[in-house]
Amino acid sequence: MPWRRTAVAAAVIVTCLIVLDIVLDLVVDWTWFSALGYADVFWTVLRTKALLFLTVFGTTAIIIGWNGWLASRFAKLETGRFLELARGTGYPQTSAGVPDIVLRRLPLVLLSAAVILGALLAVWAMTNWGVLLRFVYQVPDGQRDPVFGNDVSFYLFLLPAYLALRNWMLLTLSLSVLSAGTVYWVRGHIELDGHRRVMSRTAIAHGSALLGVFFAVKAWSYALDRYLLLYGDNGVVVGASYTDVHVGLPVLWLLMGLAVIAAVVSWTNVSVRTYKLPLVAAALVFGSAFVLGEVFPVLFERLVVKPNELELEKPYIQQNITLTRQAYNLHRITTRAFPVEQSLTSASIQTNQATIDNIRLWDEQPLMATYRQLQEIRTYYKFGDVDVDRYWLDGAYRQVMLSARELASNLLPANAQTWVNRHVLFTHGNGVIMSPVTRKSAEGLPVFYLGDIPPIATGGPPVREPRIYYGELTDTYVLVQGSTPEFDYPKGKENVYAPYGGNGGVPVGSAARRVLFAWYFSDPNILISSYATAESRVMFRRTIKERVETIAPFLRLDHNPYPVVSDGRLFWVQDAYTTSDYFPYAVPYDGGGGLNYIRNSVKVVVDAYNGSVDLYLADPSDPIATTYQRIFPGLFKAFAALPPDLQRHIRYPEDLFLIQARTYGAYHMEAPEVFYNREDLWQFPRQPTDGGSGTMAPYYMIMRLPGEPAAENILMLPMVPSQRENMIAWLAARCDPPHYGEMIVFEFSKDKLVYGPFQIEARINQNTAISQQLSLWNQLGSRVIRGNLHVIPIENSILYVSPLYLRASTGQIPELKRVIAAYGDQVVMEETLPQALAALFPEPVHASQQAGAPSRDVTVRPKADRAREALSHYQQAMERLKAGDWQGFGAELDQLRIVLERSSAATGER
Known part of the structure; x- marks a missing residue:
């Protein structure tokens, strides 16, 4: 019939298109892996997937088809006898009312079913290539x-x-x-009806064989x-408990x-039927x-274990503790006592100046x-997030905050959203x-070590190649080295254009x-546009995570x-983890998808x-990472091969630390008793x-650990x-x-009270002078933004520091206006x-130039000078009040408070 031929032709065309799409995707993947130098990884994964698919497809289709064929053959031989038997039972003598055409087409149906089911299971099995x-x-x-x-x-x-094989077999x-x-x-x-079930002896024999x-x-x-x-997990022990070992295992x-006996009995029934x-x-x-x-x-x-739970479960709790600590590398954590003392002085502050100079006052x-607001320059530039790193700048070890200025073409104006753009x-x-x-300008804004376009270094590391083709936001493909130069950066009312001179991307x-x-991109413009030439290169999979996940999908990424700015160029550092759900006796991490083992074995x-x-093997002792090294011999480089300057920017990853x-x-x-x-x-x-x-x-900071010689x-x-x-x-x-x-881990003595961050926050809120000032600011057209409180261990003492920002109700730029510090029972807020x-340590402190303040000695001034300064601020505040300048009034009152607090500190009356 014509409709049948049409249906078959349509099915063939659809199948060909699907196969063609798969093949073309594989070709594109091969070109991409080859351009990066990881063709061996591509072929290893592809061969393994193909092997799994063909093996599972062939085996599954043969087993299912063979059983269907055997059933069809045996059924034909026994149909007459069974129907003759059915006549005496009153059961139908037809083949379940199935049309003859179905019976004639049954072999084709069985073959099709076997092929389709085999293909579906094979596709599922391909996911187990790793x-x-x-x-x-x-x-x-x-x-x-x-x-x-x-x-x-x-x-x-x-x-x-073994578990995957068992699931496939079932x-x-x-x-x-x-x-x-x-x-x-x-x-x-x-034959099935509402009252009786009848099976032929042949069906019983076949079913018994399969049951066996x-x-x-x-x-x-x-x-x-x-x-x-x-x-x-019985709520007490993660892993095998007393009941599991003494009852569950037997x-x-x-x-x-019993299952073996049942298999033998079932196979025996092939003859008994x-x-x-x-x-x-x-x-x-x-x-x-x-x-x-x-x-x-x-x-x-309930009856045996619960009444004696601790005694019986004690060895199993110990196993849970030991193996969990190994699975998460907690057994390598060293413990030191931290005798909290109130012994900080101005001399201590000066001795730990490297720590003071790197106290973070800017929140992300x-x-x-x-x-x-200040550095995106144009609407199509975007900062993804702010990161924390450290650099040696002007001979000092400095913690900095930095962000990459990426280009998001989707932010171009609507009328500029063209394919060419x-x-x-x-x-x-x-x-x-x-x-x-730590530093700020006089207006409460950050001081830029690097800024503007092209980036200008003002105390920061120079950047010779600032262009970012690969980042966190680059999610579209681009063509480079085409017939026209690319937009490079804006310059006044004009734009600067420049060609791409690297080797990134895949040659067109x-x-x-x-x-x-x-x-591949479903975009005919690549074929017909004159901008694409024989020398052009196409860049895709440009986000860092997609790039790494495509090369090494078996790694979990931070x-x-x-x-990182290194040797005048820009790099991205991505931490990668090897994980498993199958480490014995280890507690699964809540929210980790079942993982109970993790190592930060790879730096990318x-x-x-x-x-x-470039993937660098950072932990050769990890058996999972070394296994992947055997699977993909050219994938990982030795960590020692990482350039020394980049090694200085490697950091302990936050995700691992949190876990x-x-x-x-x-x-x-x-x-075990304490744990129980x-x-x-x-x-x-x-x-x-x-x-x-x-x-x-958790937060990064530069500090001198107790007992260590340097920050x-x-x-x-x-x-x-x-x-x-x-x-x-x-x-x-x-x-x-x-x-x-x-x-x-620095442990405090359990018999000594040390204020925690939330308690310090409460003390800040209870400080009358601070709370009144915050209320005043909030009423004068500004919004107060409280920064994160940082706990700063210095020697054997704890200092607490929190920044405070002001944002005008009509503005978008938060300004760092105050710094709140607490030590012991004292809480102060200063500019x-x-x-x-x-204010906390009134003795002379030689402070380095930071936070926008010039280097100076904080010393005690004569009382007469302090009194004149206080009177001046009071008079100016009254003048501001008469003029209706509430913001100026608040600022003068704030300055008056600072003078009075310094006077109190100098006279020892605080």
């Missing part, structure tokens, strides 16, 4: 689990493969039963379930035996599984708002903005390549890649101009937010006891070589950090 590669190239870990004595690599690499078996059962039903060998295979697979499944006991051995034997076998296995596997352990737990959100002319961002964390080359990319560097991606700190909150308790009682749980401090309160985030970059976070606000410890991760990666420290 499981297969890790299985083949596994590297031993060297430590063993405490229950079965297996190397941990068995759980990381072998067990996931799915294939289920589909085979469905295929054979359908055939027997169509052929009339299975099912029980054999089930026996192996019970064997695998033994190892899954190591991931259980029960699984028993169920394995009765209903009873399979039913008895199934009832025996599943009934025992319910009673022994579900009911009995619950009763045992206010600084981002300022960057956008989005893909040919506006192709890249330009430069980074950099400012010190011949007309065939242009057709290929036009198909949420925040950060820019992406060139912002050329887009080159470790949250886990350490419970697993710093190494004694949860009597020493730690948590992150609270901090006020606009909507109430939130959790304090260094660390990532730190205070810790407080559960349900309490006082600080109990602080956790630090060291970022600088040769101590990179070392973690230290600059040196003034705040002078």
Whole structure:
């Protein structure tokens, strides 16, 4: 019939288009991987996926098709006998009312079904390509689990493969039963009505054979379930508990035996061909599984374990603690005592000047708002986020905040959203903005070490190649080295244009390549535009995360890649993790998708101009990373090959620190009794937010750790006891070589009260002078923005510093106006950090030039001078009040308060 021919032709055309699309996508992927030098990675993954697809497709289709074919053949041989038997039972003598055309087409239907189902399972199996590669190239870990004595690599690499194989076997078996059962039903060998069920002896024999295979697979499944006991959680123990080891494990051995017996009974029934034997076998296995596997352990737990829980579970709690600490590298955290003292003096401040000079007064959100207002220059430029790093500048170790100025072509005016603008002319961002964390201008704005376009270095590192073709916001493809220069940067009323001179992107080359990319991007302009030439290159997958994930999809990426200025060029550094869900006895991280093992084993560097991606192996002791190194021999470089200047910008990643700190909150308790009682749980401090309160985030800072000779970059976070606000410890991760990666927890004495961040915030709010000033500002057309409170350990004391910003109700630029500092029972608010420290420590302090204040000695002035200055501010305030200048009135009152506080500090009356 014509409609049949049309349908077949349409199906063939659709299939060809799908195959063509897949092939062309693979060709584009190959060109992209080859341009980056990772063609071997592409071919390794492709070969593995193809092997899995063909193996699973062929095996699944053969098994399903073979069972359908056997059912069809046996059904034909036995149809007459079964229908003759059915006549005496009153059952229908037809083939389930199925039309003859279906019976005639049944072999084709079976073949089609086998092919389609095999393809679907094969596509699913392709997602396990990493499981297969890790299985083949596994590297031993060297430590063993405490229950079965297996190397941990068995759980990381072998067990996931066995579970995937088991799932495939059960799915294939289920589909085979469905295929054979359908055939027997169509052929009339299975008759169903509301009262009776009848099956032919042939159907019973075939079903018994498949049931025997099912029980054999089930026996192996019970064997695998033994190892899954190591991931259980009864609320007390994560991992195998007392009940699991003494009840669950013997029960699984028993169920394995029963499943083997059931398989033998089922296969025996191939000859006997009765209903009873399979039913008895199934009832025996599943009934025992319910009673022994579900009911009995619950009763045992309730009647035997609960009354003696701590005594019985103690060794298993210890195993949970030990292996969890290993899984998250918590066992490498060293503990030091931190005897909190109130011993800071001006001399201490001067001795720790490197720490003082790097106290962060700029928070990310206010600084981002300022960057956008002052440095985006044009509407199509955009700053993604603000990052924190450190540089040696003018002989000093400085912490800075910086952000890359990327180009977002979607922000062009609506009438400029043309194909040429989005893909040919506006192709890249330009430069980074950099400012010190502490300094401010006289107007309360950041001081720029790097700024403007092209970037001008004013105390910051010079940038010779500022163009950013690859970043966090570059999500569209662009054509470079075309027939026209690209927009480079604005210059007054004119624009500067320049050609791309790097080797990034994929060569467009011949007309065939242009057709290929036009198909891939669904954009015929690539084919017909005169801007694309034989020398052109197409850049795509330009975001850092997409770029790295495409090359190494088996790595989990940190949420925040950060820019680095090195040797006059711009790079992105991306931290990458190896993770697993199968580390035995380790607690899963809440919110981590089931992960219970993590290492920051890979550091990735992406060139912002050329887009080159280099992966450096930072932790050769990680068995997962070394396994991937065996799988992809050319993928990872030795960490020593990372250029020395870039090594100085490697930092401990925040995501890993958060996971470790949250886990350490419970697993710093190494004694099973203490852990069982949860009597020493730690948590992150609270901090006020606009909507109430939130959790304090870790922060980078440069400081001199107690007992260390020099200041260094660390990532730190205070810790407080559960349900309490006082600080109990602080956790630090060291970022600088040769101590990179070392973690230290500084514990306070439990008999001494140390104010936590939330308590200090409360003291600030309770300070009458500060609260009145904040209320006054909020009433004078400004909005007060409270910055994050930072805990600053100095020697054996704790200093608290928080910035305060003002934003006009009609303005968009927050200005750093005050610095609040607290020490002991004292809380002060001053214009600059040196003034705040002078108020807290009134002895002479030689403060370096920072926070916009010139270098000076804070000394005690004569009383007469202070009195005249106070009277002057008072008189000016009254003049402002008479003139109706409320803002000026508030400013003069603020200056009067500062003079009075200094006078009080100088006379020792504070």
